[in-house]
Amino acid sequence: MSSAYLQCIEESCGKRPAPRDEETTCAQCGGLFEVRYEFEPFDVEALRRAWHQRRLSGEPIDRSGVWRFRELIPFVEPGDRVISLSEGSTPMVGTRRAGWWAGPIHLTIKHQGNNPTGSFKDLGMTACITRAVARGVKMVACASTGNTSSSMAAYAARAGLKALLFVPYRQISAAKLAQALDFGATVVEVGDTFDQAFKLLREIAPEMGLYLVNSINPFRIEGQKTIVVEMMEQRAWRPPDFIVVPGGNLGNASAIGKGLRELKEMGFIAKVPRVVVVQAEGANPFYRLMRDGDAELRPVEKPSTEATAIRIGKPANWKKARRVLEWTGGLAESVTDEEIFEAKTLLAEDGVGCEPASAATVAGIRKLVRAGKIERHADVVAVLTGNQLKDTEYVMRHSAASEANPQRLSVEPTLEALRAALSKHDLVPA
Ligand SMILES: *Cc1c(COP(=O)(O)O)cnc(C)c1O
Secondary structure (H helix, E strand, O other): OOEEEEEEOOOOOOOOOOOOOOOOOOOOOOOOEEEEEEOOOOOHHHHHHHHHHHOOOOOHHHHOOOHHHHHHOOOOOOOOOOOOOOOOOOOEEEOOHHHHHHOOOEEEEEEOOOOOOOEOHHHHHHHHHHHHHHOOOOEEEEEOOOHHHHHHHHHHHHHOOEEEEEEOOOOOOHHHHHHHHHOOOEEEEOOOOHHHHHHHHHHHHHHHOOEEOOOOOHHHHHHHHHHHHHHHHHOOOOOOOEEEEEOOOOHHHHHHHHHHHHHHHOOOOOOOOEEEEEEEHHHOHHHHHHHHOOOOOOOOOOOOOOOHHHOOOOOOOHHHHHHHHHHHOOEEEEEOHHHHHHHHHHHHHOOOOOOHHHHHHHHHHHHHHHOOOOOOOOEEEEEEOEOHHHHHHHHHHHOOOOOOOOOOOOOOOOHHHHHHHHHHOOOOOO
16 A cells, blocks of 8 residues: 655655644644655556546546546545545647647647536545545635635535635625535635735634645645646646646646656656746736745735736745746746736637636746747647636626627617618628
């Protein structure tokens, strides 16, 4: 059997907490933990075949795009209940227009919006709620820009746990809030920013005995890292040149990097793709950290962007993410809300919908190609993190009905008026 343990990522610390200790923050230095393994030796080809075979199985644990790869996340003890909603197994979709616009590059989309609650958070949540249940936790909590809450609420409901959610006042999309409410979570609106809500939650969690499922929870990262295993399998184990993700709290970038590193060390892939993190200009402290080569992250006090999922001024996982850019020769980029909107429009022309934060990837790629940092015709995978229906307010804002908007016509209910309107707007097939 492989075995798992936690270890603080701070080199000067390296503490391994005792089994009943708190799992998200190191009591010795305040750093983050990561899950490490002593893997039993395995046969790469045999595992690839076993993973492939499981796709035909009817067992929920085999059908999940996270637990299908359970040999790489061996922290579940025999007899533990696995809390799954058949997450993962998301499609890879080629693009034409978006790839041409952003490059020209070979652009493939890994669409995480096709998850049970509509975002990549489900990959992490199945892992950390499974862990919470194994620890005998009764109540889970998170602060959220929206998608973590939808996901926590669903998996907590499935596991029979209470779910408590802190969100900044009036800052998250109606659809995400509705999901959390629908799944029975208790919602506390507190503070003006995610960072404020998150800070308060971290401070109050120990005394209230709350189990945190934000991405500082190292088991979230373990679930989320399986995205690259699935991606490589879908690509017949041929890594792309670049994998691009939007950066908020930077858990996803950290997970992708950890997954790639483990796959390389174990011999599943021959080279490691370069990981690219794209942030929104009004919430880009990680981009600035990497650009300026600073030793410490300088938080953004009032983060602002229409892409609410990445409206974060003080990303908790910045040290893990910086390691990932170092390991993989990665890049960071920053894009304006206008650039995000353009990229989202181009993806839509390929029939690919997503929420605004996800489209930041394609906007970032375009800038990096123009700057010569991504080569033309490079093989690039953009991770679209959330579903199109997560933020319909955004779309409606950007396509308000007006005289100037040819997509929204308002016509008198008579045949003459309809005929005239359709002809005038060229809506009659030639
Ligand atoms: C959470 C989220 C992000 C940011 O991911 P991090 O791991 O916090 O960097 C980006 N896009 C969407 C849609 C999200 O839900």
